[in-house]
Amino acid sequence: MATSESATIDLVHSQRKKGFELFVMGVLILCSLVAVAVTVGIVLSLLFEAFRFFERIPLTDFLFGTQWSPQTALRADQVAAEGAFGAVPLITGTLLISFIAMCVATPLGLMSAIYLSEYASKRSRNLIKPALEILAGIPTVVYGFFAALTVAPLLRAGGESVGLNVSSESALAAGLVMGMMIIPLISSLSDDVINAVPQALRDASLGMGATHSETIRKVVLPSAIPGIAGSLLLAASRAIGETMIVVMAAGLAANLTANPLEAVTTITAQIVALLTGDQEFDSAKTLSAFALGLVLFVTTLVLNVIALRIVRKYQEQYD
Amino acid sequence: MTDFITPSTQLKSRKSAEQRFRWYGRGAIFVSLAFLVVMVGSILYKGSGAFTTTDVAIVVDLGPDAVDPANPQDARFEKIVKDALKARFPEATKRADRRKLYGLVSNDAGFELERFVLANPDAIGTQARVWFRASDDFDILLKGTVDRDVDESERRLSDQEIGWIDRLVADGDVKRGFNWSFFTNGDSREPELAGILSALVGSALTLLVCFCFSFPVGILAAIYLEEFAPKNRFSDIIEVNINNLAAVPSIVFGLLGLSMLLNTFGMPRSSPLVGGLVLSLMTLPTIIIAARASLRAVPPSIREAALGMGASPVQATFHHVAPLALPGILTGTIVGMAQALGETAPLLMIGMVAFIVDVPQSILEPATALPVQIFLWADAPERAFLEKTSAAIIVLLLSLITMNLLAIVLRRRFEKRF
Amino acid sequence: MSKTAIISAKDVNVFYGEKQALDKINLDIPENKVTSLIGPSGCGKSTFLRSINRMNDLVDICRVEGSITIKGQDIYAPEVDVVALRAKVGMVFQKPNPFPKSIYENVAYGPKIHGLAKSKTDMDEIVEWSLIKAGLWKEVKDRLDQPGTGLSGGQQQRLCIARTIAVKPQVVLMDEPCSALDPIATAIIEELIDELRSNFTIVIVTHSMQQAARVSQRTAFFHLGELVESGSTKTIFTSPEDERTQNYIMGRIG
Numbered sequence: 005m006a007t008s009e010s011a012t013i014d015l016v017h018s019q020r021k022k023g024f025e026l027f028v029m030g031v032l033i034l035c036s037l038v039a040v041a042v043t044v045g046i047v048l049s050l051l052f053e054a055f056r057f058f059e060r061i062p063l064t065d066f067l068f069g070t071q072w073s074p075q076t077a078l079r080a081d082q083v084a085a086e087g088a089f090g091a092v093p094l095i096t097g098t099l100l101i102s103f104i105a106m107c108v109a110t111p112l113g114l115m116s117a118i119y120l121s122e123y124a125s126k127r128s129r130n131l132i133k134p135a136l137e138i139l140a141g142i143p144t145v146v147y148g149f150f151a152a153l154t155v156a157p158l159l160r161a162g163g164e165s166v167g168l169n170v171s172s173e174s175a176l177a178a179g180l181v182m183g184m185m186i187i188p189l190i191s192s193l194s195d196d197v198i199n200a201v202p203q204a205l206r207d208a209s210l211g212m213g214a215t216h217s218e219t220i221r222k223v224v225l226p227s228a229i230p231g232i233a234g235s236l237l238l239a240a241s242r243a244i245g246e247t248m249i250v251v252m253a254a255g256l257a258a259n260l261t262a263n264p265l266e267a268v269t270t271i272t273a274q275i276v277a278l279l280t281g282d283q284e285f286d287s288a289k290t291l292s293a294f295a296l297g298l299v300l301f302v303t304t305l306v307l308n309v310i311a312l313r314i315v316r317k318y319q320e321q322y323d
Numbered sequence: 324m325t326d327f328i329t330p331s332t333q334l335k336s337r338k339s340a341e342q343r344f345r346w347y348g349r350g351a352i353f354v355s356l357a358f359l360v361v362m363v364g365s366i367l368y369k370g371s372g373a374f375t376t377t378d379v380a381i382v383v384d385l386g387p388d389a390v391d392p393a394n395p396q397d398a399r400f401e402k403i404v405k406d407a408l409k410a411r412f413p414e415a416t417k418r419a420d421r422r423k424l425y426g427l428v429s430n431d432a433g434f435e436l437e438r439f440v441l442a443n444p445d446a447i448g449t450q451a452r453v454w455f456r457a458s459d460d461f462d463i464l465l466k467g468t469v470d471r472d473v474d475e476s477e478r479r480l481s482d483q484e485i486g487w488i489d490r491l492v493a494d495g496d497v498k499r500g501f502n503w504s505f506f507t508n509g510d511s512r513e514p515e516l517a518g519i520l521s522a523l524v525g526s527a528l529t530l531l532v533c534f535c536f537s538f539p540v541g542i543l544a545a546i547y548l549e550e551f552a553p554k555n556r557f558s559d560i561i562e563v564n565i566n567n568l569a570a571v572p573s574i575v576f577g578l579l580g581l582s583m584l585l586n587t588f589g590m591p592r593s594s595p596l597v598g599g600l601v602l603s604l605m606t607l608p609t610i611i612i613a614a615r616a617s618l619r620a621v622p623p624s625i626r627e628a629a630l631g632m633g634a635s636p637v638q639a640t641f642h643h644v645a646p647l648a649l650p651g652i653l654t655g656t657i658v659g660m661a662q663a664l665g666e667t668a669p670l671l672m673i674g675m676v677a678f679i680v681d682v683p684q685s686i687l688e689p690a691t692a693l694p695v696q697i698f699l700w701a702d703a704p705e706r707a708f709l710e711k712t713s714a715a716i717i718v719l720l721l722s723l724i725t726m727n728l729l730a731i732v733l734r735r736r737f738e739k740r741f
Numbered sequence: 742m743s744k745t746a747i748i749s750a751k752d753v754n755v756f757y758g759e760k761q762a763l764d765k766i767n768l769d770i771p772e773n774k775v776t777s778l779i780g781p782s783g784c785g786k787s788t789f790l791r792s793i794n795r796m797n798d799l800v801d802i803c804r805v806e807g808s809i810t811i812k813g814q815d816i817y818a819p820e821v822d823v824v825a826l827r828a829k830v831g832m833v834f835q836k837p838n839p840f841p842k843s844i845y846e847n848v849a850y851g852p853k854i855h856g857l858a859k860s861k862t863d864m865d866e867i868v869e870w871s872l873i874k875a876g877l878w879k880e881v882k883d884r885l886d887q888p889g890t891g892l893s894g895g896q897q898q899r900l901c902i903a904r905t906i907a908v909k910p911q912v913v914l915m916d917e918p919c920s921a922l923d924p925i926a927t928a929i930i931e932e933l934i935d936e937l938r939s940n941f942t943i944v945i946v947t948h949s950m951q952q953a954a955r956v957s958q959r960t961a962f963f964h965l966g967e968l969v970e971s972g973s974t975k976t977i978f979t980s981p982e983d984e985r986t987q988n989y990i991m992g993r994i995g
Contacts, residue, residue: 025637029551032546032547032551035539035543035544038540039568043568046579052582053582111351112355113355114351116351118348119352123345136356138359141727143694144665145667145716146697146719147362148701149701149712149713150365150366184362202838204834207834207838208838208840209850210796213827213828213851213854213908214854215337215338215340216344217345218341222850223840226840245571245573247574248668251668251671251698252701275574276574279672280671293578294578294582297574297575300572300575312566334822337824338822338824
């Protein structure tokens, strides 16, 4: 029967069309796997090179050594020809600069977020918010330039006038400028978080005669704490991984110090120093950069995972 | 007794706490924005000078002794320039003085004269007045950045040199003009000649590679995740992965590029190809997240309409859903590209920090990028490079502003409220 | 103004931008009685309630005309401080909204910000008094340090009432306090309202006419932004003067 025959044909896709769709699907899946492949690639290459490094330098020396001087290897037969690879001064330097940055960015970012979400009129909010976001859009090399050529000399001159000896590559200059860079990160995330606090809680507090700032400090902020903590963690992770500002403004002196006026170096600055210029790829010096990279990757990853989890939990609470 | 008119002292202090709190907020915003203004302002101030340049006119002798009309290219142009300078200021007789005298014009003066002679054969055999690029110290003096009252030993220019320059100015032999060569030259050790063309082209090539890889991959990945991926562990892993990748420090991507692309796959070091690929891996999460958001904004009714007509899910997506989401995806892509344009650290890792004079011709040649050029110049000791660095930053910021404006316009124009 | 009236509204108009939400409201609210405001949705009864402690100030586009006096003081006079006003005129909201803090801290919040307790013992006393008044003490006295959000809906609302009366206001405004609760919790709250009447003047907005009849001594009926009529609850429910009131009570509008 002609009619029934045509009906069967209509209901079944042609083999070619089906094949094409399968092919498209394959390409789509492949593309979404690229992101996974990148992560796997990062982990594998860091692990592999770092492993080669740890074949030469024991892991404990790397993690607990307080001397960092990879440049000392001159001759192969020299005693300790590989130099010293104690990462402690780099880690403390990174933490010092990040700490300064957080000390700058946390109050400024948080207060900006509070003002924008609680006090500012809609018009000024629409004006100020994008202006703050500009800070996040400026390339870090520009911050580095500003820190090294404007802020650092200013601090040095200021220190001299009050009799303080400020290093020209002080942790303070790098930290201050880095803090400015992460303000928008904190302010925009905290702004979202504060806006998610239900209006009913504000009404309850205002309704019993609390002032606006009492309501914010005693009701809104405590409710928003988890989300704000998440945003601070993300900002800290960003500060730890920031490279150009510290390369340009913090220098390479591996000092083990907590004095913000002295020069310190960071993990990222050392990675850049170790891997730019001519290099033989198999020396402990270049391989140590990957060990540092591994430390950096793991630290920031842990911070991010915790932060994202906290933020998500928080969002679910008020959804 | 009800009394809410005369505030108690306790209420007064609460009120002033309220006012203080508000001022903290205003203060925080003010400090942040003031920092932005000061930073950008100081760069604009420092960099504006680099867009003008100084040229100086010197009468050169192109007589038959100096230039052979048959073979003009064989002439010793550098010597001609030096002779002309000596003739202009005959009082410089000591070697040290003469060296200072030659330093009034840029090191390239010989080449400039050669180009002039080859372009104007009529001038051969005459005394020609030729414009040369003035040296960086000369240029800075005229821009007023050098304080003439400082003790001579603390200045880069001696009183004698300043005297020559003042005479040249008085005689009308000095002109200031727009510094076109800043945009048409490659890098140079001489600040007055250094330009950003090679870095601009390097950045453009790098972005091109970055776009060609991350745009299609990002869009397709987003389509899969948003439209087809089943809700299971596998999709969860991809999703978590993308979110975390977005927060990995950029320098780690550089390490990946160095160890995988350069050392394992043997791709050419310092090339825009490798730079672009590294940056595309970095921007991929941005693009995927933006693309998913705009796909999600397409109402399900459109999908249902297409499916109801007998389109396959793949057809429904590619014919109807994706085109509607495209403006949003493009906006996200431009924002991602702007991020990539400003990125420096990963490029350092894969060796795009070379001193590049020539404009790269392909994505396989060694190149540098604009932010890296800024990084390199920021380290240069010459005073005049400070100006150049700031000017390069201005160009970079202008490009970023343009890209972001484009993104905003695109969003305004095509944004559909479903 | 009648002698017992604590709150007295005169020619009150409220606007949201261009839209007029209340039109010439004149109403006296007697002291230590429960007054209920009834009427169909959108009739302005909540708007009126919120203008008594100036919660409307939080809405940028809201504008109030006319005068509302409490014990003779105009609360919209420029020298009046909203913070001090709201300490005297407390509010309980439609949905229970305890702070995400412990039960104790929820109740102690108001006394703390207003500086009502001089010592920890003072504060303990206030908290206990408020919770007893709110009929919650027996249920929570052993777990004061647990989060207020962990209580049941009805308990949460009683906690909010305890929190409100802890600052010893003169007037307590209640905006449909039982609308999110089940009938048993509602009954408990209604009983509570009746007891609170001896200490506080209560104004309650309610959707349920049975509730108005059960808890209030005075009733005011709002319709489309107008105050149609007000009087003793008994009169309003048995012999309303206005036809619209009659229709509403019979269930014909709303």
